[in-house]
Amino acid sequence: MTDTKKTTRQVNVTSKTSVSVLFAGDSGDGMQLTGTQFANTVAVRGSELNTFPNFPSEIRAPAGTIAGVSGFQLQFSSKPVYTPGARFDVMVAMNSAALKANLKDLHRGGIIIAGTEGFDEKNLKLAGYPEGANPLEDGTLDNYIVFPVPVLQFTREALKESGLSSKDVDRCKNMFVLGLLYWLYTLPLEGTIETLQTKFQKNIQLAEANIKAMKAGYFFGDETELFANLGRFDIAPQKQHGTYRRVTGNEACAIALTAASKKAGLNLFLGSYPITPATEILQTLAKKKKYGVKTFQAEDEIAGIVSSIGAAYGGALAATNTSGPGLALKTEALGLAVILEVPLVIINVQRGGPSTGLPTKPEQSDLLMAMYGRHGEAPMPVIAARSPVDCFYTTYEAARIAVEHMTPVICLSDGYLALSSEPWEVESPDNLADITPRFQPARKPEDAPYLPYKRDDRLVRSWAIPGTKGLEHRIGGLEKQNETGNVSHDPENHELMTKLRAEKIARIADTIPLQSIDNGPQKGDLLVLGWGSSYGAIKTAVEQALEEGYSVAHAHLRYIHPFPKNLGTILGNYKKVLIPEMNSGQLIHLIRDAFLIAPVGYSKVQGVPFNEMEILAKITDLIKEI
């Protein structure tokens, strides 16, 4: 690009391994778009990347207030990164509320780029600063490197001849900031220019204005003396050559269901009801009609799962997605799926509870509900995803288990994974496990009667779908006689069926991989046992602790019910076991119950993910006690 060669003076460029950036502003400031564009640019360049958006549950909270702050955090790096960063190195604060809400998570000595117009008297008041106080002027930011930039003024100057309305001009200010950050991190503008041209192809004027504002930001960096001491930074891209895409956890779940249906040769049916933060799964699948995907936006959560059970009965790969309150509503139907023994994938994207709780914030507090939240004894497999990309593999595995073991499977994600994104090397269809439905073939009149609840050696019954001649049979929620499936109230039979249903799930342990140690020694002082989205924080903390010479290992569970067969042995190989969870201690219950050991729990129930520093501190404390 010729324009950026306009540089007139030499500015020092410093190499860094990784940087964590927060774009924060008012909900209306376009910070999600800015963050996403920045993430795309570094991803396409080949950086390692992890992103996390953080926005209020209100669509438009009062402008200028803390409640209205919307943030997009990302970490990009020359080496693999598993979190958006425990603290950020750079914060863009478009207004005083954004600064106030996020300052505690900025590294001491970190960089603040402040849009000065967001620090006027009105904004300071809305953010709750005392009268007369202005953090940009009163010394409260002395421990940071602050760059006050009149973003709005410069954007207006740059676009004064654009012919756009003043409202449209002002809306381009996020692109000015983006351009400035591109300059600061020596990043190219082309990708965003192309995106803007496509996005606004019906309004070229708007596309040109956004591009112009972005370039103005870039040139501002170039021309101002403001950054003379700081200089610019370069985070060298290190990614192996290959084809990549960036996915969020929710997108990955949707792709996995579609992929599993293709691989299994089944039609995909999703019965769903919109709920934060799970809705993108429905939205993504609604756009997958060219793959034959059928989505059904039901009248409520119950109809969502029950329609899926109907589709599963008919031979589809059926799924439903929800979050905690929705899972609660689905529990009666889960029991039906258990007794019918039909395949069904339930994706539960956990959020803070109870009740409406913290709809936009993550928590791992539905684990025990996933395990036990049904009337009667209704066991079903529970598996959990650890990262946005892993949402693909875990959901795919949920579909495989459901179809091959004729059971509902709960696949746990959470609000953190749902919205976070990371690059994913495009997967080859050949690498995906086969999924083989066990359809019962048609029966001739002279053949033996069809027994719907006859089981194979894994205790799995066959899938006899309507339309198959000779297999007409009636099943339902009433207890059924072993093998025939006829209604039975016989006491011994009920006990037998209860045991068979439990044993069928237990035997899935024979078909899943053994638990592996993610990092660290096979025996040692401390094992950090995690599940779900805390993977990145634990991984990073354990890496750090190992570098510091501690005897610590990390194992991360995908299979929670049933547990991998070697889990007990692994737990016995360490002096202590630490279980960090974003709840008051749920996996720890299951571990104690299954293995009669006393792990150390570490709870965080703040609607905010663990960060690596917290876990590292806990690791070192515990090892010092040994």
Next chain:
Amino acid sequence: MTDNDTTIIASPVLTAKDFASDQEAKWCPGCGDHAILQQLKNVMPELGVTPENVVFVSGIGCSSRLPYYMATYGVHGIHGRALPMATGLKVSRPELSVWVATGDGDALSIGGNHFIHTLRRNPDLNVILFNNEIYGLTKGQYSPTSKIGLRTITSPSGVIDQPFNTAALTIGSGGSFFARAFDRDGKYLRSILKRAALHKGTSLVEIYQNCPIFNNSAFEAFATLDTKADNTIYLEQGKPLVFGKEKNKGIRLDGFTPVVVDLDKEGLSTSDLWIHNEADINKASILARFADVHDKSEEVVPRPFGIFYAEERVTYEDALTAQIRDAQKNGVASLEELLKGESSYVIK
């Protein structure tokens, strides 16, 4: 209504017996459900369907045991949820003939939400609503169709809830087909079931069904020989609304108000009467209100039986299939394309 439903395959050799399962019906002796079951078995061969292509879906309640007694596929689900289960099945397998057996408690109380939403979506389901105006399986509590004043174990001083009017609810919810039949009138019931099966869309058939144990004789006025003729009117497409033992009474529309007239006394001919048109939603709405008129006015307006309303409208599954076909007009997308996505990038 279309008579060329693609799910129907000619199979002239089948009889009612071919649709009877080996399970003995466990309803009380004298229960209206036995008669309804018999007519369902009778009508199946007339539809030309084969047992493997028929599915009966039900919720919970006496009526919901029905699938066990049909030699077709059957799923007995959970209380109130038969309609979404049937919808999921029909949407994923449009070629099947899907039936729903439900009751006034199952469909209109716990399943009320599913009832209204299913009707507006119009999947091609045949819904048989057994209305006995009582909860039978839980032993005699009042239901959402119980009449005001009915004394039951949970309404010892009499019901104070306004009952649902199934016909008005169906039409108000955007249902495309509503008919009413009666358990005791087998031949007529069978003809209605046949029309319901042939209707493409959600066919709602309300069957007045006697519960001899907990709400005996709830529909007696429409059943006994001396009162039946004056209390009932059988709707026939294109025919005037005539009733009475002597067929000398009729219904005339005075504005939007139905008026009972005596043809002989008032010197009217049948051509002066309301001519039934099942395609007319406004007339269907007035017919639906006949039950309320019956309860409130001095004058007895007869209770209509037959097909109130039948509208040809695209079914949910056909509309969805059309969207999928449209999305696939350049071919079905591959797994490879799915995994690659639309915004992949290459690192060299």
